[in-house]
Amino acid sequence: MTVTSERLHNQLCQDLGAHVPIFGFTHSLDATIAISKAGGVGIWGATRSTPDEIEAGVTRMAAELGDLPYGLDLVIPPNMPERDNRPEIEAAIPDEHRQFVAGLRAKYGVPDDGEPGMRSRFVRSEDMARAQVDVVMDSQIKVLALGIGSPEWVIGPAKERGKTLVSLVGQPKHAERAIQAGADILVAQGTDAGAHTGPIGTFSLVPQIVDIGAANGIPVVAAGGVATGRHIAGALALGAVGVWVGTAWLFCAEEHLAPETQAKLLAAGSADAVISRADSGKTLRQIRTSWTDEWAAAEAPEPLKMPYQDILVGDLLGQIDRHRVKPLMHSPVGQSVAYFDEPTTVAEVMAHLVDDAEAALGRLDAIT
Ligand SMILES: Cc1cc2nc3c(=O)[nH]c(=O)nc-3n(C[C@H](O)[C@H](O)[C@H](O)COP(=O)(O)O)c2cc1C
Incomplete structure (x- = not known):
């Protein structure tokens, strides 16, 4: 079911063709499609997918979503190895x-x-990023999000093809860089967020990025801790034109999270969403488990840099999930984990976000 809201519908919605200014980031294609069908903009996290998988995913999104807005996210950090050379x-x-x-x-x-x-399954490398980007350039994907990095060799060709470039930023200096590189929309992602995240809280970050965006005519969307309509009303009050949500979808049937992992998230509070470098080498907010405790112990070594940590632990992490080794099973998750205590669906989450935002904005009207 599609949610609509006259109150929330703004220029960003008009530009993208969305009903509400809610971007939904997820690694699940089913959830991405459901988010766009529900009135938001589904963004498929495809950075760990091969070029062939990306091609198949993009074809499926185009077939199922037609003219609805949707996009794809890649992470292209600087200084990655040139080639996928695991022995090296x-x-x-x-x-x-x-x-x-x-x-x-x-x-x-x-x-x-x-x-x-x-x-x-592959080493994150410049070669792989180029092959992934080639598929996106030849596709109907209209929104390309870059989670880390804003390389010019991606942004130039994407703009030539009329794609909307979204850059996730966690610090003012990243925003300046992304604007210089050619970003069309900035996502100000505060430390509250699930997965790779920086040190600045959402409340402190968003107005700073909004000011930088305003000086350059670039709209800013708020991310990190958005789980209710009150957060949406707050984000709008901080000057953002929309929100970008990741954690909320982990509780949805369309995400297909392992039940053991989802149970840990359902039971968790905000303080259980801890930061560790153990998964990828970069600071990654995730559910506290024996995995994070083991790596935080005094005798544990410092995690390596990306992509060395990826290769050190990548096989083990896959095997933990495949063989359901419960104490070590985990997922990235943000501090908004506290707002969810039962399984849900994308349509329910979207309806709740929008109804609650309208109610929160209504309360503000009554105050002023
Ligand atoms: C499970 C999970 C995986 C994520 N993976 C990526 C990713 O691959 N690329 C990216 O740009 N952001 C990724 N993120 C961050 C989201 O894009 C988003 O900024 C963040 O989830 C927003 O904060 P929230 O988790 O509080 O809703 C991920 C988030 C989660 C929860």
Whole structure:
């Protein structure tokens, strides 16, 4: 069911063809499609997908969504290796780190099935990013979001093809850089957010980025901790023209999260969404589990940089999920985890966000 709201419908909605100014980020294609069908803008996180998978996903979105707005997100950090050369990466991993990971495998009985996980099925490299971007350039994708990095070799060709460029930023200096590179929309993502996140809280960050955006004629959307309509009303009051939501979809049937992991999220409060570099080498907010505790212990080594940490732990992480090794199963999640205590659906989340935002804005009208 599509949600509509005269109150929330604004220029951003008009520009993108959305009913409400709510972007929904998810790694699930089913959830992405459901978000766009519900009136928002579904953004498919495809950075861990191969070019062939991206092609298939984009074809499916085009077939199911037609003219509805939707997009795709890639993460292209600077200084990645040029080629996907796993032996080269493995040769640089210190013994201490290998032994620590082998110790975790033994302690928790994680079977080694010889298969990689999502983070180790390919090495994040410049070659791979270029192959992924090539598929996007040739596709009908209208919105391309960049989670980390704003390389000119992506932005130039994307703009030539009329794509809308969205850059996620966590600090004012990132916003300046993204605008210089050619971003059309900025997502100001505060530390409250799930997954890779910076040090500045959403409330502190959004007005700073809004000011930078305003000076350059670039609209800003707020991310990090948005889970209710009160947050949407707050984001609008801070000067944002919309919101970008990630954590909320993890509770939806369309996300297909493992039930063991979802149960941990349903039981969690905001303080259980902790930051660790253990998954990727970059600061990643996730549910606190034995995994984060083990890596935070005094005897644990410092996680390596991306992509070395990806390769160090990637196979193990895949095997933990495939063999359902419960104490170590986890997911990125933001501090808004506290707002969800039962499984839901994308349509329900969207309806609730919009109804609640209208109510919150109504209360503000009554005050002023
Ligand atoms: C499970 C999960 C995975 C994420 N993966 C990515 C990613 O691959 N690329 C990206 O740009 N952002 C990613 N994010 C961050 C979202 O784009 C978004 O900024 C964030 O979830 C917003 O804050 P919230 O989690 O409080 O709603 C992820 C978030 C979650 C919860």
